[in-house]
Amino acid sequence: EAQVTQNPRYLITVTGKKLTVTCSQNMNHEYMSWYRQDPGLGLRQIYYSMNVEVTDKGDVPEGYKVSRKEKRNFPLILESPSPNQTSLYFCASSLWFSGGVYNEQFFGPGTRLTVL
Amino acid sequence: GQQLNQSPQSMFIQEGEDVSMNCTSSSIFNTWLWYKQDPGEGPVLLIALYKAGELTSNGRLTAQFGITRKDSFLNISASIPSDVGIYFCAGLALNFGNEKLTFGTGTRLTIIP
Numbered sequence: 001e002a003q004v005t006q007n008p009r010y011l012i013t014v015t016g017k018k019l020t021v022t023c024s025q026n027m028n029h030e031y032m033s034w035y036r037q038d039p040g041l042g043l044r045q046i047y048y049s050m051n052v053e054v055t056d057k058g059d060v061p062e063g064y065k066v067s068r069k070e071k072r073n074f075p076l077i078l079e080s081p082s083p084n085q086t087s088l089y090f091c092a093s094s095l096w097f098s099g100g101v102y103n104e105q106f107f108g109p110g111t112r113l114t115v116l
Numbered sequence: 117g118q119q120l121n122q123s124p125q126s127m128f129i130q131e132g133e134d135v136s137m138n139c140t141s142s143s144i145f146n147t148w149l150w151y152k153q154d155p156g157e158g159p160v161l162l163i164a165l166y167k168a169g170e171l172t173s174n175g176r177l178t179a180q181f182g183i184t185r186k187d188s189f190l191n192i193s194a195s196i197p198s199d200v201g202i203y204f205c206a207g208l209a210l211n212f213g214n215e216k217l218t219f220g221t222g223t224r225l226t227i228i229p
Binding site for chain 1: 119120122125147149156157158159160161164166204208216217219220221222
């Protein structure tokens with residue numbers, strides 16, 4: 001089944017304790033992206049990657065890191081989490097933009113993170 | 117980063133009623149999208165619109181790409197219980213290499229029994 005998977009689905013942690021949220025897709029997509037969803041703000045892009053070893057900042061990158069060593073995986077790293085990073089996080093993937101027609105972004109099921 | 121103004125924020129309706137929601141932006145988008153998020157799930161694409169004035173249907177859902185390219189509308193006819201969820205509009209600005217979606221703030225739809 002074609003899908004985007006995220007782990008863990010739920011995580012409660014404390015301020016300053018490094019954590020990684022994994023994201024994996026089995027659709028051979030070049031493009032991957034991380035979003036956070038907060039009440040009243042919709043989804044905001046954190047980082048994106050156009051292909052292996054190519055990553056760039058989205059709208060809200062502060063406090064986050066990413067890496068793209070393999071095409072299928074795009075982990076999100078919080079080196080020193082803070083309470084304002086408590087949120088619902090989504091990973092998404094799609095084919096490379098081919099011009100003219102939108103390549104649908106497929107979203108993972110989400111990771112709910114609480115930082116105490 | 118930019119955000120889209122989506123309204124209403126929430127709707128409480130009875131089964132069988134029609135639903136309308138809209139999204140406005142201060143900038144122009146090349147593509148407008150409508151997503152639905154079920155509880156505990158990620159957003160799923162409902163409709164994609166590519167041209168100003170375009171009207172597209174997907175079953176009981178109809179969406180329109182505004183003439184000014186700064187707004188979009190979604191209508192749901194004869195609502196059913198499985199329509200419950202959060203609906204997001206999204207605009208796509210095609211910066212080469214980044215298919216950057218700008219999401220609206222969402223409309224939460226609740227159906228009253």
